[in-house]
Amino acid sequence: MCNVTTVQGTSRKAAPYRFDVVGSFLRPEALKKARAQFGKGEITEAELKQIEDREIIQLVEQQKAAGLQAVTDGEFRRSWWHLDFMWGLDGVEKAGSEKGYQFNGIETRAETACLNGKIGFSDHPFVEHFRFLKQAAGDDVVARQTIPAPAQFLAELLRPENNASTDKYYSSTDELARDIAQAYHKAILAFYEEGCRNIQLDDCTWGMLCDREFAKTMQGAGVDTAEIAKLYARVNQEAVEGLPSDLVVTTHVCRGNYYSTWASSGGYEPVAETLFGIQHIDGYYLEFDTERAGDFTPLKELKDQQVVLGLFSSKTGVLEDKDVIVARIKEAAEIVGLDQICLSPQCGFASTEEGNLLTEEEQWRKLAFIKEIAEEIWS
Secondary structure (H helix, E strand, C coil), X not given: CCCCCCCCECCXXXXXXXXXXXXXXXXXXHHHHHHHHHHCCCCCHHHHHHHHXXXXXXXXXXXXXXXXXXXXXXXXXXXXXXXXXXXXXEEEXXXXXCCCCEECCEECCCEEEEEEEEEECCCCXXXXXXXXXXXXXCCCCEECEEEECHHHHHHHHCCHXXXXXXXXXXXXXXXXXXXXXXXXXXXXXXXXXXXXXXXXXXXXXHHHHHCHHHHHHHHHCCCCHHHHHXXXXXXXXXXXXXXXXXXXXXXXXXXXXXXXXXXXXXXXXXXXXXXXXXCCCCEEEEECCCHHHCCCHXXXXXXXXXXXXXXXXXXXXXXXXXXXXXXXXXXXHHHHCHHHEEEEECCCCCCECCCCCCCHHHHHHHHXXXXXXXXXXXX
């Protein structure tokens, strides 16, 4: 048991860090304008890239100034946190969808990823993107690559509207999962060859499996959610097995983050044992910013992994009550120990290019607030 108001934890020299961030940042107006112009054919792809490069360099410097020890490109070259990566894999194409993803009171743009061949990895635009980030980051901070988890890609291909294209190339889910895991493994090694030492797998599948209404719907359709959880765990684990020992692999469990809304509710109990049982994962970024995430009890299933508590909302610029945050850290430390805990926002600030409903100033003020608390607890 730890009393965080009197006991000082120790700092960390590897990701995840005591003060950390999930990865995406609000798109600057100059970037939004450039993407709109490119969409209308008013500027070339090369001109768009020049603006992306400039804004990413500035973002990296802002992250360094904020005290972050791991930096990202803010996902500035992406429209979606997940689909853009999927579209870059062999055998995958961008496609429209009958409807978007359903969030609380709002529906997203209607896009998806479907198959036009067997899944594989030969090259990917994100590898070049990481090369640029690594150069911009330099040697004094870690350049972190964020990608959607293999399970997220599997779930996308198993959406009803994608059944026809998926079934055209795969006769079984096992074969599909195998090819996804192999493609991801090759992709991660490609990032590693470019100097990546921290890969983050972003994953909404677990958040959905925690949602009781979603579970009821699945069960009503004859789907065993426990078996789905095992499948998701398997494809994620197979993708990260046998990677270099100096590559830190973390995962972020998301409950939906679109235009400051959410998609799922429920504590981690239904998935904790399976989720935290995945081998070769060094840390879990978990959402705990509202009561929708339940209490900290499921953290007892963690092994020696770090848990990054997302106690701070990226959906609003309002700062949390500091005393409440400290009390919640103390509560979590009674289960996992203070030095197994890190802090971050519950998600990125812009999982899609639309971004959440706060200003860039509020975004940086929130990060400064998290840093302040982290420095008071971990020296």
